[in-house]
Amino acid sequence: MTGPSHVVPVPKGYRVGRWEVQRPIASGAFSTVYAARPTAPADRLPSRAALKFLATGTRTPRQVRHLRDLAEREVELLSRLHEPRLIRMYETLLVDDPDHPELDGATVLVLELAADSLDAVLARAPRPASGPLLLTQVCAGLHQLHRAGWVHGDLKPANVLLMDDGTARLADFSTAAKLDGTHAYSPAFATRDYTPPELLWPETSAHGTLIRPTADIWAFGVLAHLVLTGSHPLPGATPEARCDAAARYAQGTEELRLSPELPEPWRQIVTDCLARTHHERAAAHDTAGLLELVDHAAGLRVRRPRRPGFRRRHPVLATVLAGVLLVAAGTTGAGYLYVNQEDGTPVYRALPESERNPVGPDGKVDYGYRRCPEDSVCFFSEHNGNGEMCSWHGDDSDWLSGAETCAWAGSHPVRSAYINLDPERGLSGVAYFRGPGFNPADADRRRLLQRTGCSTINSMGNLAGTYAPRSHRLVSSCFSLNAVIDNLTPW
CATH class of the missing domain: 2.60.20.10 (Crystallins)
Incomplete structure (x- = not known):
């Protein structure tokens, strides 16, 4: 049995659908991901996959509704979009197992298995040599999402997965939001270090938190600075301190503190991505224009x-x-x-x-x-x-x-x-x-x-x-x- 730190603990060897659980990979606030293999050879099935377990039936009715909403968002997006820079989904399953009440009712997404995550890479070696190339692929993934009418809403290193060939794909779309015109509504959840200032005091309604594509552009600016310099663009030793700095920055009492190690071609890109307001970011970039600039900064000419x-x-x-x-x-x-x-x-x-x-x-x-x-x-x-x-x-x-x-x-x-x-x-x-x-x-x-x-x-x-x-x-x-x-x- 996996340790208690996992949100959805699943024993090794547990079978769901055509898959057998092997080992835990990662655990977040609402799900746990396990490596798995098919129980028998089958046409068009990979030899390995990642099983993402969500929404167990042991939660309160309100929690179940919230977790079901997160699962439905991710399933809808991955069912509709098949893009090179987005993780692939093979199928979805629902656990029907009254003998295991902690698993009964869980939604399971069968996903492409990654070799690593950008979060793990940065923990082992800040400022990786492949950083600029990986950033071009992350930006391409955002462009594919935005072009299809979606906002990611939680871009961060843990949600950038690296495949066996070293290329990057975006993952974890449980907080993704479908655009309705210029904006969308997302669950009130995000990672503080990558949240733009306007979402520190978000506009909320019965539909959720109002979010725009420029939220992803802000997150990309933070990510690019971290990948290229090993540091955050706003001061603070903790996420809470950096969140406070972002609030002061939005009010004009704090400035960006871009690292001197940030390569010159990237300085204007990061500065524009981290503009104080949504309107300034929207005026500077959409992901199509941003991708061209990122390609150029990474040494790719188009x-x-x-x-x-x-x-x-x-x-x-x-x-x-x-x-x-x-x-x-x-x-x-x-x-x-x-x-x-x-x-x-x-x-x-x-x-x-x-x-x-x-x-x-x-x-x-x-x-x-x-x-x-x-x-x-x-x-x-x-x-x-x-x-x-x-x-x-x-x-x-x-x-x-x-x-x-x-x-x-x-x-x-x-x-x-x-x-x-x-x-x-x-x-x-x-x-x-x-x-x-x-x-x-x-x-x-x-x-x-x-x-x-x-x-x-x-x-x-x-x-x-x-x-x-x-x-x-x-x-x-x-x-x-x-x-x-x-x-x-x-x-």
């Missing part, structure tokens, strides 16, 4: 096309250009990678060397494209070789069955690829198809050359559009029509 919407006006030409750009990205060593903007228009992102070829403490590359084994074909669930990876030495006629499977591809698109094949094989590329058996499916039957796509040997880069391959085949050429037709004939 060149945007002059005519947005080109892909919508010329879809066929854009598709052909996307293939050419992917090849170009590979031949330049992925210094500039093709990605899609929100409206589908192409842009290039220049990656820092640390992301193109990251090396772990043991001297080995531990994430990114370089995870791809030698002489292999690798596909990734996220841009720039991040996320989950599936790799093959040769062809695969069906990714979702057989000896080698790529289970995540059944429900998540392929975002990037690395065709890391040995040139001595005499091959030129890899063609991939939505259907099994190297055949096109659905809309691909009307596409040029009757396939989803083809990447040349030694290329690495992001795939344009939303690719959902089901099979792939090594081909002698990506550009010869006869070669492609020959390779379309199943063995």
